[in-house]
Amino acid sequence: MDAIFQALSDGTRRQMLRDLATGDRTVSELAAPHPMSLAAASKHIRVLENAGLIRREIEGRTHRCHLEAAPLAAAHSELSFYEQFWTSSLNELDRLLREDAAQEKQAAISSRPAAHKDD
Amino acid sequence: MDAIFQALSDGTRRQMLRDLATGDRTVSELAAPHPMSLAAASKHIRVLENAGLIRREIEGRTHRCHLEAAPLAAAHSELSFYEQFWTSSLNELDRLLREDAAQEKQAAISSRPAAHKDD
Numbered sequence: 001m002d003a004i005f006q007a008l009s010d011g012t013r014r015q016m017l018r019d020l021a022t023g024d025r026t027v028s029e030l031a032a033p034h035p036m037s038l039a040a041a042s043k044h045i046r047v048l049e050n051a052g053l054i055r056r057e058i059e060g061r062t063h064r065c066h067l068e069a070a071p072l073a074a075a076h077s078e079l080s081f082y083e084q085f086w087t088s089s090l091n092e093l094d095r096l097l098r099e100d101a102a103q104e105k106q107a108a109i110s111s112r113p114a115a116h117k118d119d
Numbered sequence: 120m121d122a123i124f125q126a127l128s129d130g131t132r133r134q135m136l137r138d139l140a141t142g143d144r145t146v147s148e149l150a151a152p153h154p155m156s157l158a159a160a161s162k163h164i165r166v167l168e169n170a171g172l173i174r175r176e177i178e179g180r181t182h183r184c185h186l187e188a189a190p191l192a193a194a195h196s197e198l199s200f201y202e203q204f205w206t207s208s209l210n211e212l213d214r215l216l217r218e219d220a221a222q223e224k225q226a227a228i229s230s231r232p233a234a235h236k237d238d
Contacts, residue, residue: 005128009121014197021204069204076198078133083195085140085188 004075007051012036013044017053020067027063123194126170131155132163136172139186146182 007013016030031041045065048054052071057064126132135149150160164184167173174185 001133002128002130005124008194008197009124009128011121014120017201021201067201067204069201072198072201073205075127076195076202078127079191079195079198082136082140082186082188082191085186086192 001074001078003051004053004071007047007053008075010044010047012041013048016044016048017067020054020065024064024066027065030065120193120197122170123172123190126166126172127194129163129166131160132167135163135167136186139173139184143183143185146184149184 012034015033019025019030019033027042027045028038030045031038034041034044045054045056049056053068055066055068057066131153134152138144138149138152146161146164147157149164150157153160153163164173164175168175171190172187174187176183176185
């Protein structure tokens, strides 16, 4: 699990996974969109491979990379546990915003006709 | 997003978040279950704090830690994108296992009464 989250902790690697989601890619194709050397890109690919998120098939001189999404299920499930907490935070935020809006509306009504503005 | 996944890439830190899910904890309480110095545990807490996953309230000499789950929603959503892929892998695995089971059953029937065992 450490290796999976570690692999995901970099924007270049997350983009590579996104690219693989649309189909297999050679190492050069995966590296191409990123402003870095092929060696640096290969290092990122190796991190993804070691985390089990990429399977590499070697056909002659071509290394073809394939997305292995299954290990992400465990990471997803770890995060799903916290869904109850961020849902309740969002509900609380929603409640506060509605309260604010209602108070502002009330203030606008009671201050009529002499309009004044609160901070 | 990098900082969130980085924070999650360590078992000690994931356990600390789980502990906070059951209620607020002081730094010492968060550190207690882990076989490491208070300084090492504090470093982990700081990583969680920098990723926005912990809010620290200082009451006199006590630092009370509170889970901030909201940033995990973004990480969860990033992983949800891949759900279609691991679901199809699991369906495929399920299909292969069923096929295997059916073939074994067929083999067992056709080899009767002379029982033999495949690897």
